[in-house]
Amino acid sequence: MKTARVAYNGSIHSAEESEGNVKLANGLIVKEEEVVWLPPVEPQTVFALGLNYADHAKELSFNAPTEPLVFLKGPNTFVGHRSKTVRPSDAINMHYECELAVVIGETVKNIKKEDAYNYVAGYTIANDYAIRDYLENYYRPNLKVKNRDTCTPIGPWLVDAKDIPDPMNLTLRTYVNGKVTQEGTTKDMIFDIPMLIEYLSSFMTLNKNDIILTGTPKGLINTKVGDEVITEIEGIGRLVNTIISD
Amino acid sequence: MKNGYVKFSETRTLQEVVIDTDKKALTLSKETLALDKCNLDVPINGTVYGTLLNYKGELEKLGSQLNEAPYKNPPVAPVLYIKPVNTLNRSNKPIPLPNDTRELQIGAALGIVFNKVTSMVSEQNALDYVLGYTIVNDVSIPHESYFRPAIKQKARDGFCPVAPWIVKKEEIANPDNLEIKVFINGELRQQNSTANLVRSVVKLISDVSQFMTFNEGDTLLVGVPENQPLVQNLDHIRIEIEGIGSLENTVKL
Numbered sequence: 001m002k003t004a005r006v007a008y009n010g011s012i013h014s015a016e017e018s019e020g021n022v023k024l025a026n027g028l029i030v031k032e033e034e035v036v037w038l039p040p041v042e043p044q045t046v047f048a049l050g051l052n053y054a055d056h057a058k059e060l061s062f063n064a065p066t067e068p069l070v071f072l073k074g075p076n077t078f079v080g081h082r083s084k085t086v087r088p089s090d091a092i093n094m095h096y097e098c099e100l101a102v103v104i105g106e107t108v109k110n111i112k113k114e115d116a117y118n119y120v121a122g123y124t125i126a127n128d129y130a131i132r133d134y135l136e137n138y139y140r141p142n143l144k145v146k147n148r149d150t151c152t153p154i155g156p157w158l159v160d161a162k163d164i165p166d167p168m169n170l171t172l173r174t175y176v177n178g179k180v181t182q183e184g185t186t187k188d189m190i191f192d193i194p195m196l197i198e199y200l201s202s203f204m205t206l207n208k209n210d211i212i213l214t215g216t217p218k219g220l221i222n223t224k225v226g227d228e229v230i231t232e233i234e235g236i237g238r239l240v241n242t243i244i245s246d
Numbered sequence: 247m248k249n250g251y252v253k254f255s256e257t258r259t260l261q262e263v264v265i266d267t268d269k270k271a272l273t274l275s276k277e278t279l280a281l282d283k284c285n286l287d288v289p290i291n292g293t294v295y296g297t298l299l300n301y302k303g304e305l306e307k308l309g310s311q312l313n314e315a316p317y318k319n320p321p322v323a324p325v326l327y328i329k330p331v332n333t334l335n336r337s338n339k340p341i342p343l344p345n346d347t348r349e350l351q352i353g354a355a356l357g358i359v360f361n362k363v364t365s366m367v368s369e370q371n372a373l374d375y376v377l378g379y380t381i382v383n384d385v386s387i388p389h390e391s392y393f394r395p396a397i398k399q400k401a402r403d404g405f406c407p408v409a410p411w412i413v414k415k416e417e418i419a420n421p422d423n424l425e426i427k428v429f430i431n432g433e434l435r436q437q438n439s440t441a442n443l444v445r446s447v448v449k450l451i452s453d454v455s456q457f458m459t460f461n462e463g464d465t466l467l468v469g470v471p472e473n474q475p476l477v478q479n480l481d482h483i484r485i486e487i488e489g490i491g492s493l494e495n496t497v498k499l
Contacts, residue, residue, distance in 0.1 A: 044330075044331055045330040045331055045332065047397075069394060069395075070395065070397045070398075071395040071397070072327070072328040072330060072395070072397065072401070073328075074293045074295070074328055074458065075293060075461070076293075076458050076459045076460070076461065077458070109403075134323065134457075136319070136321055136322060136323060136325070137316050137317045137318055137319070137393055138298060138299065138317065138321050138325040138392050138393070139298060139325055139326075139327055139392060139393075139394065139395045139396065140393060140394060140395075141395075142323065142325060142326070143295075143326040143327070143328075143457075143458065144323045144324075144326075144457050147326070147457075147458050148457050148458055149365070149457070149458055149459050203344065203346075203398055203401075203402055204330075204332050204333075204401050204402055204403055205332040205403050206332075207331065207332065
């Protein structure tokens with residue numbers, strides 16, 4: 001099952017997918033374009049992984065990390081499907097990052113990787129934009145790069161974990177104005193989903209609806225105002241976003 | 247006596263109270279309650295953002311390292327981090343000592359609590375968005391390098407005790423001149439002042455709000471002074487901030 005949070009007719013609804021349309025909790029079926037899409041779960045603690053695909057680390061001339069490179073994102077940065085993301089006028093290099101997002105299903109601590117999938121509620125797609133001009137070498141990647149308003153589209157759907165039998169074998173693609181610019185597979189993650197859940201839960205409690213953005217493969221290019229950026233993951237869906245000026 | 251806010255565990259919203267920080271009592275309408283008889287929750291419900299390297303003494307301690315690898319240049323933008331919800335802890339509750347470390351670093355921080363959505367505000371208007379101030383202990387496992395986000399060192403369960411109250415901003419004439427003292431087992435171990443901030447309270451709010459929005463209930467820590475005391479199992483910590491009160495916790499394995 002695929003679920004979402006949307007605004008329709010002045011209120012917020014939970015919804016599910018129905019033959020490509022959006023079925024509200026009250027049974028009303030509306031088109032994708034008729035709703036305002038919100039992040040499919042309300043973000044609270046959100047982890048993101050840096051350099052978690054070997055080819056991307058190489059692309060940025062970094063050695064692959066020996067321990068997960070984790071940073072946190074605040075609720076302010078998230079926007080839903082079909083939203084607009086602001087490119088600051090002084091930015092020279094702003095790139096998308098197509099990422100598989102893992103949503104935790106319950107409060108857990110000290111999970112072993114063998115059991116980790118039991119605690120996954122589902123999956124969605126995130127586009128973890130970065131503005132590389134603002135990178136500084138303190139707690140890098142710093143929040144000015146990674147926690148900007150509108151810079152993390154997420155959605156459209158939360159797909160039930162049971163509908164994705166092998167999340168470690170999914171194709172990821174990004175299209176800019178219809179052309180494929182990034183392609184990879186979740187097979188190439190350095191730290192896979194069970195390892196990430198084991199790692200994070202070994203030193204802190206994970207809560208229901210915590211989200212882990214698992215990193216991005218190579219193929220990052222600069223995006224311009226007006227570009228339509230679609231991040232797509234096999235079996236999960238397509239997340240549409242448009243770049244606007246500030 | 248200070249006007250402020252607390253959150254009782256039984257209620258959903260903050261309650262206005264008069265706080266007697268010396269006698270440790272709260273007056274609510276006309277009723278006065280001993281603080282230790284109240285079941286108080288953490289008085290903030292948003293995201294807690296910390297600020298690194300916002301005391302002049304911290305930058306001075308790093309000295310020429312700021313120009314060397316891996317940093318290469320002194321910081322330009324505010325260096326922020328997040329204390330996620332699992333870290334929130336109440337006053338007088340134990341700070342859990344993880345079994346992979348013997349020492350913890352105490353981070354005495356003034357917390358600015360926002361009262362509305364705060365985006366792209368000027369320094370002149372910054373305080374219009376502030377509800378008040380609280381005391382936060384930004385606990386860390388000691389770490390030498392600031393190159394990568396210190397999630398494993400800063401995001402452990404219970405690593406963010408927050409004072410039981412928020413003092414209204416009107417009670418604090420100048421948030422950039424508050425004395426901070428840290429006592430470990432009754433002994434004064436650290437003393438500093440928000441007069442030594444690199445970015446003042448209003449400058450920090452203004453600069454951060456240019457690239458990210460604070461929501462009502464979010465809290466921004468102004469930073470932690472240099473020479474953070476180290477503590478071990480069973481140590482008792484009292485952080486005092488002038489005009490706001492004190493926050494006490496004990497480390498417990």
